[in-house]
Amino acid sequence: xxxxxxxxxxxxxxxxxxxxxxxxxxxxxxxxxxxxxxxxxxxxxxxxxxxxxxxxxxxxxxxxxxxxxxxxxxxxxxxxxxxxxxxxxxxxxxxxxxxxxxxxxxxxxxxxxxxxxxxxxxxxxxxxxxxxxx
Numbered sequence: 001x002x003x004x005x006x007x008x009x010x011x012x013x014x015x016x017x018x019x020x021x022x023x024x025x026x027x028x029x030x031x032x033x034x035x036x037x038x039x040x041x042x043x044x045x046x047x048x049x050x051x052x053x054x055x056x057x058x059x060x061x062x063x064x065x066x067x068x069x070x071x072x073x074x075x076x077x078x079x080x081x082x083x084x085x086x087x088x089x090x091x092x093x094x095x096x097x098x099x100x101x102x103x104x105x106x107x108x109x110x111x112x113x114x115x116x117x118x119x120x121x122x123x124x125x126x127x128x129x130x131x132x133x134x
Contacts, residue, residue, distance in 0.1 A: 020067075022104060023066065023067055023103075024103060026067045026068065026069040026070075026110070027069050027070060027071075028069045028070070028071050028072075029069055029071050029072055029075075029112050029113045029114075030068075030069040030072065030110050030111065030112060030113070031065055031067070031068055031069065031072055031085075031110070031111050031112070031113055031115075031116070032065075032066045032067040032068075032108055032109075032110055033063035033064065033065055033066060033091070033093070033098070033108065033109040033110075033111060034063055034064045034066050034106065034107070034108055034109075035060050035062065035063040035107060035108075035109055036060060036062045036063060036064065036090070036123045037053075037060065037107075038053050038056045038060075040053050061092050061093055061094065061095055061097075061117075062090060062091070062092055062120060062123045062126055063090070063091060063093065063109055064088065064089070064090055064123075065085050065086065065087050065088060065089045065090075065091060066087065066108065067087065068083075068086070068087060068113070069113070072113040073113050078114065079113075083113075084113070084114075084116045084119065085116055085119050089119055090119065090120040090121070090122070090123045091116045091117070091118065091119050091120065092116070092117045092118045092119075092120060092126075093109075093111055093115050093116060093117055094115065094117065097109075097111050097115050098110055098111035098112075098115065099111075
């Protein structure tokens, strides 16, 4: 494993940056997330088969919080310690959670505020290929 590539060489959230003015208006208790995806080319310049990249990307459960709805984390009974995350944080969510959508060519995910499982300091610390191993 000494020669294995680290996740920061595989995982990417690079690409088109969305500004607030470019985003839809999120209402209620929703969070808009931008999933972190696998790069399609290795450090050595080898392109990965599209099917492999698509499978791994579909199974990713890590995303950057892009927007919070106007009511997200406002329920003091449900969230007595305050919000579980904020805009710009990286979070994990359940595998089949939320509504997947493509907005202005960018894949996004809409989930409820209580569907955040944990916050992650750096998404590159997680192994996105773990779900694919037997």
